[in-house]
Amino acid sequence: MFTGIVEETGVVERVNPTDQAIELTVRPRLCAQGLKVGDSLAVNGCCLTAVKVAGRGAKKSVQFDLLQETWRRTDLQFVQPGSLVNLERSLRADSRLGGHFVTGHIDGLGRIKRWERTGQDWVLDLDAPAEVMRYVVFKGSIAVDGISLTVAEVFKQGLRIWIIPHTWEVTALREREVGDAVNLEADLVGKYVEQMLGKMDLRRR
Numbered sequence: 001m002f003t004g005i006v007e008e009t010g011v012v013e014r015v016n017p018t019d020q021a022i023e024l025t026v027r028p029r030l031c032a033q034g035l036k037v038g039d040s041l042a043v044n045g046c047c048l049t050a051v052k053v054a055g056r057g058a059k060k061s062v063q064f065d066l067l068q069e070t071w072r073r074t075d076l077q078f079v080q081p082g083s084l085v086n087l088e089r090s091l092r093a094d095s096r097l098g099g100h101f102v103t104g105h106i107d108g109l110g111r112i113k114r115w116e117r118t119g120q121d122w123v124l125d126l127d128a129p130a131e132v133m134r135y136v137v138f139k140g141s142i143a144v145d146g147i148s149l150t151v152a153e154v155f156k157q158g159l160r161i162w163i164i165p166h167t168w169e170v171t172a173l174r175e176r177e178v179g180d181a182v183n184l185e186a187d188l189v190g191k192y193v194e195q196m197l198g199k200m201d202l203r204r205r
Helices: 068-073 165-170 188-204
Strands: 008-017 022-027 040-043 046-054 061-066 084-089 108-118 121-127 141-144 147-154 158-163 181-186
Touching: 040 061, 061 068, 121 165, 141 158, 181 188
Parallel strands: none
Antiparallel strands: 008 022, 008 084, 022 061, 040 046, 040 084, 046 061, 108 121, 108 181, 121 158, 141 147, 141 181, 147 158
């Protein structure tokens, strides 16, 4: 479980497809502290398991094995050596919940339709698939590449988000361009409400 409060951006060192998986190696800084094999780390909002931790200090790197399912469903398929990725360590039981509950299970890929500065802030318009939009509500929460953000406007096939300068500066969003893919995870609460209401309707029939 995560909060959507990105701790830092890491740098992709290597993407190595193999017969069993796609090996993704990332160089973190803060998130490498205390990280060991078997620990979870959100990479662009995708919950991954560290399978190898190597090096020390600024040269420390973490390797993850991505299944084809993860590769196809996330924007990690588009990263290359040198790309920035958002990183967040898993939520501790005694931590503050600064964003919202984020599972690290990506619901779908969005596409950037508009991404430009307006005054001191940035406006981000995303096209999103129907399986994500069904849970998107005005002023609700959504995770975009692992960042907990507030929905400012809802369109028929997409949504708008306002990005403050701090978020632009400390996340990989500063590398994004119109047409780029982003990982989307809808608010967990809506999914449970939908399921519960569906079961209630079945009982009434």
